[in-house]
Amino acid sequence: DAKTTQPTSMDCAEGRAANLPCNHSTISGNEYVYWYRQIHSQGPQYIIHGLKNNETNEMASLIITEDRKSSTLILPHATLRDTAVYYCIVNSGYALNFGKGTSLLVTP
């Protein structure tokens, strides 16, 4: 599976959009990009995934560059409850490889 690189931490003001970047320059053609988040002391929560096209659901939007070497998770109106560790995962097999993720702090 391809390796991902994410910033260690980010801040975002409540009500503003949170844009979380992820680099996956070694991604192969059949590998999906997944995003999960983990609120402190809870199990991870699935957010969104995509292959080539941009995706949107009730939680977030996923923007994947045309060359698929990077992506951005967008939380359009961040709330305090969005404070969590966000994991970007590239996968083509039967399991997910979680790195350390980005710790997002949403401030009032």
Next chain:
Amino acid sequence: DGGITQSPKYLFRKEGQNVTLSCEQNLNHDAMYWYRQDPGQGLRLIYYSQIVNDFQKGDIAEGYSVSREKKESFPLTVTSAQKNPTAFYLCASRDPGRGQETQYFGPGTRLLVL
């Protein structure tokens, strides 16, 4: 309610003791997983099972054992051979209808060694 349950929430183990962590799902998912998380770290795969009566080792299987006798259940035993078992243990199951690896996680069990 559909979902994944793990019990207990906290578990204490004495030196040399085997303990079993429970994971049950009523989502009718075929695949189930066990992960370990240490403080400040990501998740590491211990074991996974794609179907009843079949399971595969993950990255850190040494000192752990599993069984998959029923679709709904995937218990994890932490044996005395696991020398550093203190961690947060997470169970997950996979929804095949939402992409290759859309996994749903339980609330976790925190294991502490006395």
